[in-house]
Amino acid sequence: MLLRLPVSLSEAQECLAEGAIPIGGATLVWATWQRDGFPEQAMSLRRLPEANVIGREELGAAVMLHQIDERVPEVLRRAAATVGTGAVRRTATVGGNLVGSTLRCLLPAALVLNAGAVVLESDGVRETDLAEVLAKRHLLLGLRWREPIASAYRKEAGEAGGPPPFVVAAAVHADGVRQLRHLRVAVRDGYDVLDDSVPYDTGADADQVVDLLQDTTIGTLHSPGRAVVRRHVRELLAGLPR
Incomplete structure (x- = not known):
């Protein structure tokens, strides 16, 4: 297998045109390739600025994932820190986790940041939403978002060999036009990811804000999941100035 390492967007486009298979850290595809055979060409973006x-x-x-630090919002940093083992985090990449993984551990954090996706196609670079990237498995170049006022992430304890641990992420955003705020919450329940948002009145207490979530997709969660969301949102809002 020839591994290609483009250093420019034009080189990356050339690799795609010539049939190179994009890989992240190859933590998820290596076993499959060993079983089914290796492609003739693969492409890594690790040298692409x-x-x-x-x-x-x-x-x-x-x-x-181990490179994600305090330069990014807390919700994304904590999500990355909980993925696998230290050895996995030193190899796995953001793109591989979001596009190549069924668990998509970073997805709830990216959703509450309202992150958009930058993708590379044969005719150039464009921005789209995460839903399209996941559905069509585009070649992801990166994520972009507007910094939230505050954010937080929680992963519940899981059982070895059991279903994926329950995850909840939340972020409070400012509305730049009306100087209002809104709360966005995303959960991973098993392999399903739900997300929604509600307006956040700084004069309301946390329970009032959480009650608004009951009329969104988050309100369709089972009772234990709703209880975790309630605790998580309370703790996030408690740290915000009125």
Whole structure:
């Protein structure tokens, strides 16, 4: 197998046109290739500058999970820190986790940030939403978002060999036009991911805000899941100034 390492967008496009298979850290595809056979060409974005950015409002797809630090919002940093083992985090990438994994551990965090996706196609770079990226498995270059006022992430304890642990992520955002706020919440329940948002009145207490979530898709959760969301949102809002 020939591994290609483009250093520019034009080189990456050339690799795609010539049939190179995009990989992240190859943590998820290696066993499959050993079983079914290796492709003739693969492509890694680890040397592509556009896929390696880390900032308060952007994150490249080739960034390895252990590299995600205080430069990004807390919800995304904590989500990355809970993925697998230290060895996995030193190899797995943002793009591989979001596009190549069935668990998609970073997805709830990305959703509550209202993150958009930057993708590379044969005719250039464009921005789209995460739903399209996941459905069509585009080549992800990175994520972009507007920094939230506050954010938080929680992963419940799971059982070895059992279903994926329950995850809840939340973020409070400012509305730049009306100077209002809204709360966005996302959960991973098994392999399903739900997300929704509600307006957040700084004069309301946390229980009033959580009650609004009962009329969204989050309200369709089972009782234990709703209880975890309630605790999580209470703790996030408690730390915000009135």
